[in-house]
Amino acid sequence: KAGVTQTPRYLIKTRGQQVTLSCSPISGHRSVSWYQQTPGQGLQFLFEYFSETQRNKGNFPGRFSGRQFSNSRSEMNVSTLELGDSALYLCASRLESTDTQYFGPGTRLTVL
Protein backbone atom coordinates (compact mmCIF):
# COMPACT_ATOMS: atom_id res chain seq x y z
CA LYS A 1 0.00 0.00 0.00
CA ALA A 2 1.43 3.37 -0.97
CA GLY A 3 2.30 5.76 1.83
CA VAL A 4 1.32 9.37 2.34
CA THR A 5 2.56 11.56 -0.49
CA GLN A 6 3.11 15.28 -0.46
CA THR A 7 3.77 17.67 -3.30
CA PRO A 8 5.83 19.59 -3.94
CA ARG A 9 8.76 18.42 -1.83
CA TYR A 10 10.53 21.77 -1.96
CA LEU A 11 9.23 25.26 -2.55
CA ILE A 12 10.74 28.73 -2.52
CA LYS A 13 8.48 31.76 -2.27
CA THR A 14 8.85 35.43 -1.43
CA ARG A 15 7.12 37.41 1.27
CA GLY A 16 3.56 38.35 0.47
CA GLN A 17 2.98 35.47 -1.91
CA GLN A 18 0.64 32.61 -1.24
CA VAL A 19 1.28 28.88 -1.47
CA THR A 20 -0.75 25.70 -1.77
CA LEU A 21 0.57 22.36 -0.59
CA SER A 22 -0.99 19.03 -1.44
CA CYS A 23 -1.30 15.76 0.46
CA SER A 24 -2.58 12.38 -0.65
CA PRO A 25 -3.34 10.07 2.28
CA ILE A 26 -2.96 6.34 2.44
CA SER A 27 -5.80 4.62 0.63
CA GLY A 28 -8.72 4.14 3.01
CA HIS A 29 -7.60 6.82 5.45
CA ARG A 30 -10.17 9.57 5.75
CA SER A 31 -8.44 11.70 8.36
CA VAL A 32 -5.69 14.08 7.28
CA SER A 33 -3.76 16.32 9.63
CA TRP A 34 -1.25 19.06 8.91
CA TYR A 35 1.74 20.07 11.01
CA GLN A 36 4.36 22.78 10.82
CA GLN A 37 7.85 21.92 11.97
CA THR A 38 10.52 24.52 12.70
CA PRO A 39 13.78 24.24 14.66
CA GLY A 40 12.55 26.67 17.28
CA GLN A 41 8.97 25.52 17.82
CA GLY A 42 9.16 21.85 16.94
CA LEU A 43 6.14 20.07 15.53
CA GLN A 44 3.01 22.16 15.80
CA PHE A 45 -0.47 20.99 14.89
CA LEU A 46 -2.24 23.08 12.26
CA PHE A 47 -5.54 21.32 11.61
CA GLU A 48 -7.22 18.01 10.96
CA TYR A 49 -9.77 17.16 8.31
CA PHE A 50 -12.12 14.24 8.23
CA SER A 51 -14.66 13.59 5.49
CA GLU A 52 -14.15 17.06 4.03
CA THR A 53 -14.79 18.79 7.38
CA GLN A 54 -12.27 20.48 9.63
CA ARG A 55 -12.43 18.60 12.91
CA ASN A 56 -9.63 20.17 14.94
CA LYS A 57 -7.60 23.32 14.64
CA GLY A 58 -4.36 24.49 16.19
CA ASN A 59 -3.34 28.01 17.18
CA PHE A 60 -2.36 29.45 13.85
CA PRO A 61 -3.55 32.68 12.21
CA GLY A 62 -6.26 32.72 9.58
CA ARG A 63 -3.62 32.96 6.85
CA PHE A 64 -3.32 29.20 7.24
CA SER A 65 -6.24 27.32 5.79
CA GLY A 66 -6.98 23.93 4.39
CA ARG A 67 -9.54 21.77 2.75
CA GLN A 68 -10.21 18.16 2.00
CA PHE A 69 -11.74 16.68 -1.10
CA SER A 70 -14.17 13.79 -1.46
CA ASN A 71 -11.29 11.43 -2.28
CA SER A 72 -9.65 12.42 1.07
CA ARG A 73 -6.83 14.31 -0.61
CA SER A 74 -6.10 17.53 1.22
CA GLU A 75 -4.59 20.89 0.43
CA MET A 76 -3.16 23.48 2.73
CA ASN A 77 -2.92 27.14 1.78
CA VAL A 78 -0.87 29.89 3.32
CA SER A 79 -1.58 33.43 2.19
CA THR A 80 0.53 36.55 2.57
CA LEU A 81 3.64 34.58 3.37
CA GLU A 82 6.01 35.80 6.08
CA LEU A 83 9.64 34.90 6.65
CA GLY A 84 8.61 32.97 9.76
CA ASP A 85 6.48 30.63 7.66
CA SER A 86 9.64 28.93 6.43
CA ALA A 87 9.30 25.40 7.74
CA LEU A 88 8.78 21.76 6.98
CA TYR A 89 5.07 21.15 6.49
CA LEU A 90 4.03 17.63 7.29
CA CYS A 91 0.84 15.86 6.43
CA ALA A 92 -0.35 12.74 8.24
CA SER A 93 -3.24 10.39 7.65
CA ARG A 94 -4.94 7.83 9.85
CA LEU A 95 -7.85 5.50 10.02
CA GLU A 96 -10.78 6.88 11.95
CA SER A 97 -10.68 3.99 14.39
CA THR A 98 -7.09 4.59 15.53
CA ASP A 99 -4.91 7.50 16.52
CA THR A 100 -1.76 6.17 14.86
CA GLN A 101 -0.69 8.72 12.30
CA TYR A 102 1.27 7.96 9.16
CA PHE A 103 3.34 10.89 8.01
CA GLY A 104 4.40 11.95 4.57
CA PRO A 105 7.91 13.17 3.74
CA GLY A 106 6.91 16.80 4.08
CA THR A 107 7.17 19.93 1.96
CA ARG A 108 10.12 22.17 2.73
CA LEU A 109 8.92 25.76 2.28
CA THR A 110 11.44 28.59 2.19
CA VAL A 111 10.18 32.16 2.26
CA LEU A 112 12.66 34.79 1.09
Added chain:
Amino acid sequence: LAKTTQPISMDSYEGQEVNITCSHNNIATNDYITWYQQFPSQGPRFIIQGYKTKVTNEVASLFIPADRKSSTLSLPRVSLSDTAVYYCLVVSDDKIIFGKGTRLHILP
Protein backbone atom coordinates in the same frame (compact mmCIF):
# COMPACT_ATOMS: atom_id res chain seq x y z
CA LEU B 1 -4.44 18.14 27.18
CA ALA B 2 -1.77 16.09 28.86
CA LYS B 3 1.58 17.78 28.46
CA THR B 4 4.65 15.58 28.09
CA THR B 5 8.16 16.22 29.36
CA GLN B 6 11.19 14.29 28.15
CA PRO B 7 14.95 14.88 28.13
CA ILE B 8 16.17 17.17 25.37
CA SER B 9 19.01 14.90 24.34
CA MET B 10 20.75 11.63 25.15
CA ASP B 11 23.91 9.90 24.00
CA SER B 12 24.55 6.17 23.97
CA TYR B 13 26.80 3.61 22.29
CA GLU B 14 26.10 0.99 19.72
CA GLY B 15 24.91 -2.30 21.17
CA GLN B 16 23.58 -0.77 24.37
CA GLU B 17 20.00 -0.65 25.56
CA VAL B 18 18.57 2.86 25.62
CA ASN B 19 15.73 3.96 27.88
CA ILE B 20 13.98 7.27 27.30
CA THR B 21 11.56 8.36 29.99
CA CYS B 22 8.63 10.69 29.46
CA SER B 23 6.46 12.24 32.15
CA HIS B 24 2.79 13.01 31.61
CA ASN B 25 1.44 13.91 35.02
CA ASN B 26 -2.06 14.93 33.99
CA ILE B 27 -2.83 12.04 31.68
CA ALA B 28 -6.54 11.27 31.52
CA THR B 29 -8.18 7.91 32.00
CA ASN B 30 -8.84 7.32 28.30
CA ASP B 31 -5.52 8.60 26.98
CA TYR B 32 -2.98 6.38 25.27
CA ILE B 33 0.76 6.97 25.19
CA THR B 34 2.42 6.91 21.80
CA TRP B 35 6.02 7.20 20.68
CA TYR B 36 7.28 8.36 17.30
CA GLN B 37 10.73 8.43 15.74
CA GLN B 38 11.88 11.12 13.32
CA PHE B 39 14.95 11.24 11.12
CA PRO B 40 16.15 14.54 9.63
CA SER B 41 14.00 15.83 6.78
CA GLN B 42 11.49 13.02 7.15
CA GLY B 43 8.10 12.76 8.77
CA PRO B 44 7.77 11.08 12.17
CA ARG B 45 7.27 7.33 12.17
CA PHE B 46 5.09 5.45 14.65
CA ILE B 47 7.09 3.20 16.98
CA ILE B 48 4.81 1.93 19.71
CA GLN B 49 1.69 2.70 21.68
CA GLY B 50 0.44 1.55 25.06
CA TYR B 51 -2.09 2.14 27.80
CA LYS B 52 -0.62 0.40 30.83
CA THR B 53 2.01 -2.13 31.97
CA LYS B 54 4.22 -3.31 29.13
CA VAL B 55 3.94 -3.41 25.37
CA THR B 56 6.56 -4.94 23.10
CA ASN B 57 6.94 -5.06 19.35
CA GLU B 58 9.76 -5.87 16.97
CA VAL B 59 11.29 -2.43 17.41
CA ALA B 60 10.89 -1.41 21.05
CA SER B 61 9.26 -1.95 24.42
CA LEU B 62 7.11 0.50 26.31
CA PHE B 63 6.85 0.39 30.08
CA ILE B 64 4.04 2.21 31.83
CA PRO B 65 3.73 2.13 35.63
CA ALA B 66 0.40 1.71 37.38
CA ASP B 67 -0.15 5.45 37.94
CA ARG B 68 0.51 6.09 34.21
CA LYS B 69 2.15 9.42 35.00
CA SER B 70 5.27 8.42 33.10
CA SER B 71 6.38 5.95 30.48
CA THR B 72 9.71 4.58 29.31
CA LEU B 73 10.61 3.70 25.76
CA SER B 74 13.23 0.98 25.66
CA LEU B 75 15.33 0.40 22.53
CA PRO B 76 17.34 -2.85 22.74
CA ARG B 77 20.85 -3.00 21.28
CA VAL B 78 20.82 0.31 19.45
CA SER B 79 22.78 0.93 16.27
CA LEU B 80 24.01 4.10 14.57
CA SER B 81 20.82 4.15 12.50
CA ASP B 82 18.77 4.69 15.66
CA THR B 83 20.12 8.23 15.87
CA ALA B 84 16.96 10.29 15.63
CA VAL B 85 14.51 12.41 17.57
CA TYR B 86 12.01 10.45 19.67
CA TYR B 87 8.67 11.99 20.56
CA CYS B 88 6.44 10.92 23.40
CA LEU B 89 2.85 12.06 23.08
CA VAL B 90 -0.47 11.56 24.71
CA VAL B 91 -3.57 11.57 22.56
CA SER B 92 -6.51 13.33 24.20
CA ASP B 93 -9.92 13.60 22.55
CA ASP B 94 -8.44 13.10 19.10
CA LYS B 95 -5.95 15.92 19.69
CA ILE B 96 -2.37 14.92 19.05
CA ILE B 97 0.20 17.31 20.49
CA PHE B 98 3.91 16.71 19.95
CA GLY B 99 6.42 17.84 22.56
CA LYS B 100 9.99 18.88 21.85
CA GLY B 101 11.22 15.31 21.66
CA THR B 102 14.48 13.68 22.75
CA ARG B 103 17.42 13.86 20.39
CA LEU B 104 19.16 10.48 20.68
CA HIS B 105 22.70 10.29 19.42
CA ILE B 106 24.28 6.85 19.06
CA LEU B 107 28.04 6.76 19.12
CA PRO B 108 30.22 4.04 17.56
